[in-house]
Amino acid sequence: MSTTTSHTPAQAPEPEDRPGDHAEGTAGSAAAATTARPARLIQNEVTTRIPLHLLFRDEPGPVPVPPGPAVVGRRRGTGEQLRIARPAPARGRPLPEADPELEERAARVLPGAAGVLAGVGGLAGCLAASWWAGVLPPFATQALRLPEYAGPGLGPAQWAALAGTGALGLFGFGGLARGRTGRAWVLGLFGGYRGTVRRTGLLWVNPLLLRRPVDVRLRHWRSGVLPAADADGVALRVAVLVVWRVRDTARALLGIEGHEGYLRECVEAALARVPVGLPGGGADAAGDALTRLVAAETAPAGLEVFSVQPVRVEYAPEVAAAVHRRRIAALDARRRASMVTSVVDSVEDTVTRLTMRGLVGLDDCERKVLVRDLTVAFCSGRGEPAWDSPERDS
Structure with a gap:
């Protein structure tokens, strides 16, 4: 069993109303339904059906409301219908974000002077170790003005000295590099990124790192x-x-x-x-x-x-010929339209001058003949075929 009642959006309880007030308002609406229905004061008034069990609730609890779309808002006391929030249209997938681990950073390099000093020191150490072991050639001894020394030979200590100083010299000279403007090196070690070198001039870069040149110019x-x-x-x-x-x-x-x-x-x-x-x-x-x-x-x-x-x-070649013919046809149509407008204006001006000055008196038939002859003459003078010529009429 159900009854009807009339209400407007302005009479609906606000969200902050208490549950008891809502029940009392509902009961009052049911009582008013037994009386005569008043005339509508608002044209957009709507009538809804309210279940009877909602009018006689014993416990003043909140009325469950089925889930629905969210209400955006309304203006109180204006009879404005509730506006439902519509979801925004879905957009395309965003571009993938770059890997933060691959962000460019400056690599650790030393000035070229450090590499030169290390290389010279390693070379000098090799010569000293060779002289100490007694294996330095005589011309090198004379060139370096070293005293004659018959060393004990290449023993473990001499080999260790030669290896250490030789490695120092190789690292010193092998890491020298020349940085140029507009060029960069991406350094890597065992597949990992170790930084980018954008500096110019003589530099020392770890020779164990892999260098990959990059052109960074415009x-x-x-x-x-x-x-x-x-x-x-x-x-x-x-x-x-x-x-x-x-x-x-x-x-x-x-x-x-x-x-x-x-x-x-x-x-x-x-x-x-x-x-x-x-x-x-x-x-x-x-x-x-x-x-x-x-x-x-x-x-x-x-x-x-x-x-x-x-x-x-x-x-494209497959449509070039057709498009070319279409463009030529459009240009020809515009040229003909311009020519027709010019001929019509000239004929009208000529006929108007002849009749206004009283040079000739023309009836309708003679006027038509004069217009046709003038049109043929003007079109012939412009090098165009006369579509109203007597030959075509015949």
Whole structure:
């Protein structure tokens, strides 16, 4: 058993009302339902069905409300219906985040003078150990002005001295490197990243580390002919010019396999998603869109893209002939329309002058003949066939 009652959103209990007040309000609504129904004062008034067992609740507990969409809000006393919060539309998958362990950091290197001193010291130690063992050649002894000494020979102590000083010399001279502007080295040891060297001049780098050179200068790359499409889906052949550089050497060399190939693949993918127009027909907007898209996709790989601009746009061979004929037809149609407008204006001006000055008196038939003759004459003077000529009428 159920009864009906009328209410407006403004009369509904607010969320902060107590459960007892809610029950009393419900009972009052049930009692008012037995009286005559008043006239509607609000046009958008709605009538809902309330189950009878909800009108005579013994315990003043909260009324369970079935779960539903969240209410955004409403204005009190205005009769405004509740606005339901709609979920935001799902977006595309975000780009993968770069590995934090592959973030570029400076490697530990020493000035080149330290390597030179270590190498010279190791060489001097080798000569001294050889003289001590008595195996230094006579010309070297004379050149170095060392006294004649017949050593005990190469014993364990002499071998240890030669090995130590020789290793020092090899490490000193073997670690010397020359850093150049626009070049960097990515250092690694047993597959691990040990830092990047961007310094210039004579440096000493641990010779046990693997050095991988990287070009960090600003570079231009002109692509070959790549497939693309315009806003209407017509196939195009596009060549783009990309201005880029390596920003993070660790991610560019260790995070991906071949950063130049990755850049080329990102450009090809962007051309497949961004419509490209012919020069003068939206090519600048397409270049801006390509730049933003490629820069966002190559940023996790340590590349910085400044510009991606189409430098050559042409139709694909399979549609070039059809598009060329269509463009010629459109140009011919515009030229003919311009010519017809000019002829009509000239004929109208001529007929108006003749009649306004009283040079000729024309009835409707004579006017038509005069207009036709003038049209034929003007079209013939412009080198166009006269479609209203007497030959065609005959």
